[in-house]
Amino acid sequence: MSMPSAGEDAVVYIVDDDEQVRKAVMALVEAMGVSSESYPSAEEFLRAYDGRRPACLVTDVRMLGMSGLELQERLLDMGLSMSVIVLTAFATTPTTVRAMRNGALTLMEKPCNDDELWDAVRRGLTNDRENYELEQQRANLKQRLAELTPKEREVLDLMIAGDANKVIARKLDCSIRTVENHRQKVFQKMSADSLAELVRMAVAMGIVPNLA
Amino acid sequence: MSDEPNSDRPHKSALWGDSGNAWCDIWPDLISGTSLNYCFDTAGVIFYVSESTRILLGYSPEQMVGQKFADFFDLDHPARATLDELAGQITNDGPIRRRLSVVRRADGDVAFMEISEGEVRDATSNLLGREGMAYDLTHYISSDLALRQSERKYRRLVEDLGEDYVIYTHKPSGELTYVSPSVREVLGFSAEDLIGRNWRELIGENFVGRDLADQVRSEVKAGVRFHKFTVEIADAFGGRRLVEIQQRPAFSADGRYISMEGIAKDITEFTRNAQELQRLKDELEERVAQRTAELLTINERLVESESRYRNVVEDQTEFICRWLPGGKYTFVNDAYCRYMKKPYGELVGHSFLPIIYVEDRLRVAAEIESLSPEQPTITSEHRVVRADGSMGWNQWTNRAIFDEHGKSKGYQSVGRDITDLKIVEDLVLEREEHLKRVSRLAIMGELIAGIAHEIHQPLHAAQLFAEAARRNLEMGAERGVSTAIDCTREISNAITRTATIIRHLRSFTTNKPTKIEPLDMNEVVREVADVMSYETRRAGVKLTFNLTEPLPPWNGDRVQIQQILVHLLRNAYEAMPQGERSDWQVVITTKHKNHGVLVEIIDNGLGTEIADVERLFDAFYTTKPEGLGMGLSICKTIAESLNAQVEARKNPERGMTFRLRLPLGPRYES
Numbered sequence: 001m002s003m004p005s006a007g008e009d010a011v012v013y014i015v016d017d018d019e020q021v022r023k024a025v026m027a028l029v030e031a032m033g034v035s036s037e038s039y040p041s042a043e044e045f046l047r048a049y050d051g052r053r054p055a056c057l058v059t060d061v062r063m064l065g066m067s068g069l070e071l072q073e074r075l076l077d078m079g080l081s082m083s084v085i086v087l088t089a090f091a092t093t094p095t096t097v098r099a100m101r102n103g104a105l106t107l108m109e110k111p112c113n114d115d116e117l118w119d120a121v122r123r124g125l126t127n128d129r130e131n132y133e134l135e136q137q138r139a140n141l142k143q144r145l146a147e148l149t150p151k152e153r154e155v156l157d158l159m160i161a162g163d164a165n166k167v168i169a170r171k172l173d174c175s176i177r178t179v180e181n182h183r184q185k186v187f188q189k190m191s192a193d194s195l196a197e198l199v200r201m202a203v204a205m206g207i208v209p210n211l212a
Numbered sequence: 213m214s215d216e217p218n219s220d221r222p223h224k225s226a227l228w229g230d231s232g233n234a235w236c237d238i239w240p241d242l243i244s245g246t247s248l249n250y251c252f253d254t255a256g257v258i259f260y261v262s263e264s265t266r267i268l269l270g271y272s273p274e275q276m277v278g279q280k281f282a283d284f285f286d287l288d289h290p291a292r293a294t295l296d297e298l299a300g301q302i303t304n305d306g307p308i309r310r311r312l313s314v315v316r317r318a319d320g321d322v323a324f325m326e327i328s329e330g331e332v333r334d335a336t337s338n339l340l341g342r343e344g345m346a347y348d349l350t351h352y353i354s355s356d357l358a359l360r361q362s363e364r365k366y367r368r369l370v371e372d373l374g375e376d377y378v379i380y381t382h383k384p385s386g387e388l389t390y391v392s393p394s395v396r397e398v399l400g401f402s403a404e405d406l407i408g409r410n411w412r413e414l415i416g417e418n419f420v421g422r423d424l425a426d427q428v429r430s431e432v433k434a435g436v437r438f439h440k441f442t443v444e445i446a447d448a449f450g451g452r453r454l455v456e457i458q459q460r461p462a463f464s465a466d467g468r469y470i471s472m473e474g475i476a477k478d479i480t481e482f483t484r485n486a487q488e489l490q491r492l493k494d495e496l497e498e499r500v501a502q503r504t505a506e507l508l509t510i511n512e513r514l515v516e517s518e519s520r521y522r523n524v525v526e527d528q529t530e531f532i533c534r535w536l537p538g539g540k541y542t543f544v545n546d547a548y549c550r551y552m553k554k555p556y557g558e559l560v561g562h563s564f565l566p567i568i569y570v571e572d573r574l575r576v577a578a579e580i581e582s583l584s585p586e587q588p589t590i591t592s593e594h595r596v597v598r599a600d601g602s603m604g605w606n607q608w609t610n611r612a613i614f615d616e617h618g619k620s621k622g623y624q625s626v627g628r629d630i631t632d633l634k635i636v637e638d639l640v641l642e643r644e645e646h647l648k649r650v651s652r653l654a655i656m657g658e659l660i661a662g663i664a665h666e667i668h669q670p671l672h673a674a675q676l677f678a679e680a681a682r683r684n685l686e687m688g689a690e691r692g693v694s695t696a697i698d699c700t701r702e703i704s705n706a707i708t709r710t711a712t713i714i715r716h717l718r719s720f721t722t723n724k725p726t727k728i729e730p731l732d733m734n735e736v737v738r739e740v741a742d743v744m745s746y747e748t749r750r751a752g753v754k755l756t757f758n759l760t761e762p763l764p765p766w767n768g769d770r771v772q773i774q775q776i777l778v779h780l781l782r783n784a785y786e787a788m789p790q791g792e793r794s795d796w797q798v799v800i801t802t803k804h805k806n807h808g809v810l811v812e813i814i815d816n817g818l819g820t821e822i823a824d825v826e827r828l829f830d831a832f833y834t835t836k837p838e839g840l841g842m843g844l845s846i847c848k849t850i851a852e853s854l855n856a857q858v859e860a861r862k863n864p865e866r867g868m869t870f871r872l873r874l875p876l877g878p879r880y881e882s
Contacts, residue, residue: 017749018669020706024676027699031683062749065794089668111672114679 010125014038015045015059015071016087021110025058028118034125042066046074052081054132056105056124058117061088061095069095072102081131083124087112134204141205147189155182159195160202246348246510251332252281253341260343268325268348270318285346289314289322295353312353313346324353347510352503359496376478378455381462384429384469386410398455398478400448419444419452432461432469442479454480531608531627537620539563551629553599569595569603583612583620593630604631666746667713674706712742730765731773733802733809733874740777741800751785751796758801766809766874768854773872776858779847780813780870787817787868808875816867825860825868 012029014036016022022038029036039045043065057075059068066074068086075082086099086107099107105124108116148156151172158168165183169176192198248268251260258281261273269284276284289295295312315323329344378399379392388411391403399414415422421443428439438460444452459474531548535541544559552559552567568576572594579592589611598604608627612620681699684692741748741755748755781798788796796817803810820828829848844858851858857873
């Protein structure tokens with residue numbers, strides 16, 4: 001997947017209680033041509049958060065009130081995903097371990113090297129865009145799947161398992177003709193052109209065919 | 213050996229020796245209140261009796277000395293038999309014989325004393341006489357005699373009881389049908405007066421036993437055939453008598469309850485006497501117990517004081533001297549002779565002042581001058597020239613002895629050499645000083661580490677602005693140049709901020725000599741808050757200010773006062789463990805009050821559990837596992853060197869307040 005140089009919908013959240021640092025990160029992100037929002041505390045950021053879009057969060061570990069690590073954990077609890085870059089003026093092993101375990105993209109020390117934050121933010125945005133698209137696709141597929149009748153869902157599961165029409169007919173105790181009708185509906189509702197595509201969709205949705 | 217000339221008479225008692233006097237000096241009230249001691253020679257003539265005889269017997273010692281011992285002691289007495297019986301209770305298991313003696317008092321009365329007596333012998337075992345100690349037991353003996361007397365009275369009372377009985381019968385209704393004539397003796401009524409009256413009428417509304425009397429009828433119904441109770445009965449004179457009733461109901465042949473027959477015993481006097489007797493007995497027992505306890509304590513204290521005195525005299529670890537006003541020795545003990553390496557004769561008659569160091573001499577003289585009958589002792593330390601010519605430290609406890617006009621007539625001193633102690637003390641002080649220095653350096657080191665971190669913030673910002681500027685210029689975008697210019701301005705700001713932090717750091721750690729200058733404490737507080745901003749953030753503490761503006765300038769050393777404030781702030785932060793709460797707060801206030809400036813650091817941390825907050829300032833006192841316990845102690849030291857004070861107190865709700873009190877005054881004039 002190619003990365004658009006300036007995805008209009010992507011955003012960089014900057015959460016740091018040092019005003020000068022906030023402004024500096026913003027200046028860099030602006031040079032990147034990506035929009036940014038900055039907050040002096042984790043609490044203010046959470047209050048202003050208005051929904052999922054491709055995003056990269058740049059935050060400090062030590063802040064007045066909630067720390068950057070606690071913010072990371074809060075986001076996980078709330079099921080909000082985004083790329084997270086943790087900055088710190090004093091990296092300790094426990095801090096690093098906790099940040100990485102919470103799924104941080106990277107943890108870097110202040111002051112960082114030239115290009116280091118730039119590259120990290122770009123990588124963070126790319127990663128989250130991919131994740132975002134996958135999330136979108138999965139949501140879309142789930143919606144289509146929900147439109148299937150229970151019978152059609154049964155037929156789909158057997159198709160993915162690789163059963164031929166007549167095996168399906170026998171298993172479901174109906175005519176081959178009926179099975180064919182169901183198959184057609186499944187293809188139509190899932191907007192799939194081939195069995196291979198259906199299987200791909202099933203994998204993307206995490207439906208594991210029961211092979212037993 | 214009674215023909216010994218008077219001058220050869222032993223003038224010291226072997227038991228108490230010369231200590232007899234010293235002893236009375238030490239325990240004057242103990243001795244005079246309860247006992248006296250005496251000595252008499254082989255002819256039975258008293259040659260010594262203690263001062264306490266004035267109080268115990270009413271004679272002065274002069275009146276007794278030269279008289280026969282038998283004229284005063286071991287007199288015959290009508291109660292001798294009783295006394296012998298009592299004397300049997302005295303344990304007599306020591307080497308010294310004890311006996312109970314009747315002693316003549318000056319007022320014609322007699323005293324009862326327990327005497328412990330022993331023989332006095334000289335070095336060649338010749339009997340010189342006898343000496344003894346007499347404990348006054350007069351109270352104890354007299355009360356015992358009184359008890360015996362009251363017991364006799366009681367016995368007589370019991371034997372004459374016949375007149376106190378009344379025999380009566382009454383109908384089931386209570387109407388009296390017979391009353392014995394003896395009722396006149398008991399209640400004052402004649403028998404005729406009472407017959408026909410209901411006996412319950414005699415029991416008043418609130419008389420003792422009224423309810424018991426009322427119960428009788430139901431008890432009879434219930435089958436009780438004998439009643440015994442105590443009840444108060446009105447007598448003919450408007451008073452009441454306490455009467456013990458014993459009665460039984462009489463029944464007719466067909467089983468009907470027809471009358472009650474009883475005997476009433478007047479127990480008013482009896483009860484009163486029994487109570488009195490009981491009280492007397494209790495009182496006596498208590499007195500005896502008290503007296504026994506007293507004697508025990510006295511014995512213990514005697515043993516204690518004796519052994520103490522023996523230790524002092526015999527072990528001779530301490531120096532004991534007596535001297536006259538002016539410093540001339542009249543007595544020195546062996547220990548002091550050994551210490552001074554001089555024989556007794558070379559010390560006695562000479563003054564001690566020359567051996568005291570010149571620098572200390574005036575002070576010692578003034579201390580001795582200050583002694584008065586109200587404040588007769590003083591302990592002082594001073595330097596002396598020792599026997600080998602070296603300098604030593606002595607500690608002396610001097611006690612002045614006054615005559616009746618309050619004029620000092622001599623001194624007794626107990627002393628010891630404390631040179632080694634002084635050396636150790638100095639060593640400890642030196643170590644403490646060293647530790648303070650080390651600890652201060654360690655604290656400064658930590659602070660520098662914190663500030664170094666703080667520098668990373670603006671450096672980081674500067675670095676990012678530089679990169680942003682470069683990228684803007686590289687892209688050649690329309691607004692790239694102006695954005696880059698903005699960025700360089702920000703870089704400049706960040707550098708200024710870095711420089712400021714470094715300047716603080718330097719001013720804070722350079723070891724400059726104390727420089728007294730007028731300071732605006734509000735400014736100093738803000739500078740400290742700046743220096744501490746990293747630690748403040750790290751601790752997760754909300755730091756706020758409540759400053760009084762303007763404040764009068766306070767003359768002091770900026771760096772030192774900053775050091776105190778940094779210590780106090782750090783101390784507050786350490787009482788706020790991270791993660792335990794999220795509302796940790798520190799408020800710094802400044803006030804202008806009572807010719808001084810107050811800086812208060814108020815926290816809402818965990819505070820301290822110890823009751824005496826002043827202890828917090830003790831060196832090595834710490835509640836923190838990794839702490840040295842020097843921080844607050846250093847604060848106090850620095851503050852005192854600036855004529856300021858640091859105080860601590862617990863807040864009523866939570867946490868502590870540390871107050872820096874900076875007096876405004878003409879000190880430190882430049």
